[in-house]
Amino acid sequence: MTKILIDCDPGHDDAVAILYAARHLDLVGISTVYGNQSVEKTTRNALSLVTLLGLDTPVARGCEAPLTRVLAHGGDLHGKTGMDGAEMPAPRQDIVDAHAVDFIIEMASRNRGELVLCPVGPMTNVALALKKEPRLAGWLRAISLMGGATQIGNTTPVAEFNIWCDPEAADIVFRAGVPMWMVGLNVTRQVGVTDADIDRLMAAGPVARAFGGLFNFFISRLREVHNLNSASLHDPCALVPFIVPELIGYEECPVEIALDSGLTRGMTVCDFRRLTSKSLQNIRAKAPANCHVATSVEGRKLVEHILNAIVSWEDGSMPSTTV
Incomplete structure (x- = not known):
């Protein structure tokens, strides 16, 4: 079973990613970062989720601000707590006695060659660990x-929120040479x-009802802000390859992060060109992938697969990994 560590900023869709990973993978740890709310709130949300789900997964608190820019968080969409819409239980466990940066390093060292790191928030913790x-x-x-995104952004016309929060951190991660999978807003x-x-x-049961409340709040905010008619399950999509x-x-293609201070800051520039020559005078060469x-995604099938994991949580049955 794939060992996974989720670096997150819960966050409605982060909550789904935690449950989905715990259902199908070996969730060895959770690290938190600012993003959908302050790191104080995202950490409490992670601890509350672990309590709600009856997990004993260790949680490490991480960075409270980006590497270079002024802090920004996503309370506009995720509410005052970062996870508005459901009454979450008080945490029954505390954070581990290590910063998320050191926790990531320790868990990777302990599980060399096996650990998949899954960042679903700003990548400040991951960049600092690298x-x-x-x-x-x-x-x-x-x-x-x-x-990221291959087409339209959500925070700016071309930049997705997680990357836009800390483009310098994302740039470090994309240049690190680790095998990478990126799922963006286009999917x-x-x-x-x-x-x-x-x-x-x-x-359904209490856990499913809690998630129903979370989604009910999230869908209402997405309607108001982005004119959407569904609550996007962004973060669990990062788990799908496993x-x-x-x-x-x-x-597979080269991805670069736009670090300028203008309109394209935080854009994930994905080079899908089919160039056949490297020596053209007026055409920029394509970098290595x-x-x-x-x-592409089979969206409805994936939604059903994720919903089955939520609904079946109470009875303890293991939903199939096939669709």
């Missing part, structure tokens, strides 16, 4: 992230929970 321990890139099996916006799905959750890989299609970029 800088602090140069051997980390060789210890990781892969990095599979939710972030995750096709994986959304509808009002009918929420009704199904609200008719659970139901047939549901998302990828294309550094990432598998998600380009």
Whole structure:
């Protein structure tokens, strides 16, 4: 079973990623970062989720701000707590006695060649871990992230929120040489929970009802802000290559992060060109591929697979990894 560490900023869709990973993978740890709210709130949310789900997964608190820019968080969409919409239980465990940067390094060292690191928030923790321990890139099996877009952004016309929060950190991660999978808005916006799905959750057990409440809040904010009619399940999509890989299609290509201070800051520049020559005078050469970029998804099948994991949580049955 794939060993996975989720670096996250819970966050409604982060909550789903934690449950989905715990259902199908060996979730060895959770590290937190600012993003959908302050790191104080995202850490409490992670601890509350572990309590709700009855897990004993260690949680490490991470960075409270980006590497170079002023802090920004996503409370506009995720509410005052970062996970508005459900009454979450008080945490029954505390954070581990290590910063998330050191926790990531330790878990990768302990599980060399096996651990998949899954960042689904700003990548500040991951970048600092790679800088602090140069051997980390060789210890990781892969990095599979939710972030970026091949087309339209959400925070700016071209930049997705997680990358936009800390482009310098994302640049470090994409240049690290770790095998990478990136799933961006062009795919995750096709994986959304509808009002009918929420009704199904609200008719099930306590955990499913909690997620139904979370989705109900999230879908209302996405309607108001982005004119969407479903609650996007962004973050669990980053887990799909290790659970139901047939549901998302990828294309290997070079990805660069725009670090300028203008309108394109935080853009994930994915080079899908089919160049046949490297010596053309007026055409920029194509760099070596550094990432598998998600380009297609069987959205409804994936939603059903994730919903089945939520609904079946109470009875303890293991939902199939096939669809």
